[in-house]
Amino acid sequence: MSTLNTDPNIPKPDDFYARLLAVHEGRTKAESDALNARLILILSNHIGDPEVLDAALDLAAAG
Amino acid sequence: MFDDRYTLAHKVYPYERCTDQGGADPVRHPVVIVGGGPIGIGLALDLGQQGIPVVVLDDHEGIGMGSRAICFAKRSLEIADRYGCGAPMLEKGVVWNLGKVFFRDDKVFEFNLLPEAGHKYPAFINLQQTYFERFLIDRLRALQAAGAPIQLRGKNRVDGIELCDDNVVLDVMTPDGPYKLAADWLVAADGAGSPLRARLGQGFTGKVFQDSFLIADIRMTGDTRFPTERWFWFEPSQGSGASTLLHKQPDDVWRVDFQIGWDIDRKEEMKEENVRRRLDAFLGPVDYEIVWSSIYTFQCKRMEAFRHGRVLFAGDAAHQVSPFGARGANSGMQDVDNLGWKLGVVLAGKAPDALLDSYSEERVFGADENILNSTRSTDFITPKSEISKIFRDAVLTLAATAPFARPLVNSGRLSVPCVYDGLSLNGPDALTGGPERTRVGAPMVDAPVDGGWLIERLGGGFQLLTIDADAPDGIEVDGIAVTRVALSAAGNPELAARYLGDAGSAVYLMRPDQHVAARWDSYDAAEVRRAVNIATARDDRGRSA
Numbered sequence: 048m049s050t051l052n053t054d055p056n057i058p059k060p061d062d063f064y065a066r067l068l069a070v071h072e073g074r075t076k077a078e079s080d081a082l083n084a085r086l087i088l089i090l091s092n093h094i095g096d097p098e099v100l101d102a103a104l105d106l107a108a109a110g
Numbered sequence: 111m112f113d114d115r116y117t118l119a120h121k122v123y124p125y126e127r128c129t130d131q132g133g134a135d136p137v138r139h140p141v142v143i144v145g146g147g148p149i150g151i152g153l154a155l156d157l158g159q160q161g162i163p164v165v166v167l168d169d170h171e172g173i174g175m176g177s178r179a180i181c182f183a184k185r186s187l188e189i190a191d192r193y194g195c196g197a198p199m200l201e202k203g204v205v206w207n208l209g210k211v212f213f214r215d216d217k218v219f220e221f222n223l224l225p226e227a228g229h230k231y232p233a234f235i236n237l238q239q240t241y242f243e244r245f246l247i248d249r250l251r252a253l254q255a256a257g258a259p260i261q262l263r264g265k266n267r268v269d270g271i272e273l274c275d276d277n278v279v280l281d282v283m284t285p286d287g288p289y290k291l292a293a294d295w296l297v298a299a300d301g302a303g304s305p306l307r308a309r310l311g312q313g314f315t316g317k318v319f320q321d322s323f324l325i326a327d328i329r330m331t332g333d334t335r336f337p338t339e340r341w342f343w344f345e346p347s348q349g350s351g352a353s354t355l356l357h358k359q360p361d362d363v364w365r366v367d368f369q370i371g372w373d374i375d376r377k378e379e380m381k382e383e384n385v386r387r388r389l390d391a392f393l394g395p396v397d398y399e400i401v402w403s404s405i406y407t408f409q410c411k412r413m414e415a416f417r418h419g420r421v422l423f424a425g426d427a428a429h430q431v432s433p434f435g436a437r438g439a440n441s442g443m444q445d446v447d448n449l450g451w452k453l454g455v456v457l458a459g460k461a462p463d464a465l466l467d468s469y470s471e472e473r474v475f476g477a478d479e480n481i482l483n484s485t486r487s488t489d490f491i492t493p494k495s496e497i498s499k500i501f502r503d504a505v506l507t508l509a510a511t512a513p514f515a516r517p518l519v520n521s522g523r524l525s526v527p528c529v530y531d532g533l534s535l536n537g538p539d540a541l542t543g544g545p546e547r548t549r550v551g552a553p554m555v556d557a558p559v560d561g562g563w564l565i566e567r568l569g570g571g572f573q574l575l576t577i578d579a580d581a582p583d584g585i586e587v588d589g590i591a592v593t594r595v596a597l598s599a600a601g602n603p604e605l606a607a608r609y610l611g612d613a614g615s616a617v618y619l620m621r622p623d624q625h626v627a628a629r630w631d632s633y634d635a636a637e638v639r640r641a642v643n644i645a646t647a648r649d650d651r652g653r654s655a
Contacts (some may be wrong), residue, residue: 080497084504092514
């Protein structure tokens, strides 16, 4: 079991952020919502570990 | 006075005047069951096979057309096998393995259930409920002919109930007028609307889902036949419904289930031309006749406890779920399985009536599991909010290309028997390296043995299942007989995998309902005695023998 990594872990944060926005470009709100949902599912599956997922859900829910 | 509330499929227990009518005092019976559906009849078979006199009262005279379960799970068939009527169900039923899931117009994936080898019964069969009930009643008639003390009384309606200290007195109405009868134990198997539950002022709480389903059984009459597969559409574009299920039944009958929304004009939707409009949009140019159709809504509810003094509630009377996952009739059969032997042991004076509290404990646990699964399926099939629909659609879209998303698609999680983890009747789980699937609390897992099946060797009484272990052939624990079933795992990889795991030998104490009460790697007389006492509520785990 591992714990949720909340320390910086993305090598080039600005590049990633730009890429995240870029995939949403030109999409309607509904299309973007659908994309975000797919992305969350894909990443969640990649993580897999229920403890990490729970910690991520809690962190997100706390706002 | 006796208007039928529903049409009968088979009038198999017409009213006959009985000797209890017209006497000065109510005749007293050990067990009276109210409700002649699959649960009431199933319990009558269990008790009748034990030689316990049982009276079943029903306000109709046979099997109704109304409630239409079609999917009977392995455990229900195994229970029916113990009652002597599993074989005709399996013979008549349709076995399917291939399922296809569609989203809008596209097939997103298909799955093959690839059944595990080495079981007498498949994971489930599709069979009209009327057949299921018919086979139970055929068996009941055969047991009666062989002298089993079962009475089945049609057009006997319970109009009043009086709870006394040591029995229950019923006012029963018949076409010949009223009579009274008394029961040591009363079982209410009178359906989701349970008049007895209402009469006793018991609550039934949970969730009502705001959606309606149009259900139709159709017989294909032309040259077209659909394959024996389960097809589930999310948002089919032809406008037949928000989701649609197609399932094969025996006799060339297909079940079609359309999700049609909450704000509908029921009467309008039920008109044949409108039912046909949906069917035609969905099926395309095929010839069919409508055998039966209905509109249903559903709820997930249960009673707080299934035992109230001398009254025990079973089946839909005690708990109700959505149809997704086939957890209605199948969980009711597990109620029957659980209750039958406990009533037998208590009536024989071999255990305190506290044993019947464990019926409520175990089956409430089972009902909660079913309600949880059924609610989750419903939330997937009929998303309740915008965001829940966004995630649902994302899962379906991904399922076409990404295998990881397929297990998230939930069009019903099929009924599997409940494991009574951590409950009061469980003894020690002391088999080091023992398989998880046969842990204490689990129902037996079938395996081939000696040219037959393990399921045929277990059940009906307490048993010691020994695998490559010594034990006496039979012991008695304060009036309760425990007989040994001695097997060897040599040359039997299924038995070894399902009962030994990493252990070299095993001793299982099996309950009469084929659930595991305790297990060890070798026989110890004091340990077995203690486990039998725990499993019959004669001891608690705080005291050791």
